[in-house]
Amino acid sequence: MSKMLPFLMFQGGHAETAMSLYVALFEDGEILDVTRRQKGEAGVEGSIKLARFRAAGQGVMASDSPVKHAFDFTPSWPFFVDCKSGEEQERLFAELSNSGEVLMPLSDYGFSKRFGWAADRFGVSWQLNLA
Known part of the structure; x- marks a missing residue:
């Protein structure tokens, strides 16, 4: 069966700080896994390449975007x-x-x-x- 998860793509290297806040706010909050960018990969070395966390019963994926985009989060997807x-x-x-x-x-x-x-x-x- 397919599974769909929200994916938060952060600019400016904020994925780890945001995930830490979210998991601390909810009693079931937990960072499930984190993969970091390695030397030679696109983006800042050590930044979040891909992470999964849970908060308020919801699984979420997150990443620090290695590319600057002209868009960011929108309130219409809360x-x-x-x-x-x-x-x-x-x-x-x-x-x-x-x-x-x-x-x-x-x-x-x-x-x-x-x-x-x-x-x-x-x-x-x-x-x-x-x-």
């Missing part, structure tokens, strides 16, 4: 997280929006009793819903 409690939602929202951008502050928008949307400091978008 991670959607159903939070177990208001405390968890507030903690995640504070951490993920820190040095990032609040797209929709935590509030009642009618479709959810409490919802917030933020782009983190790496540009990855997060929708946090109080289930």
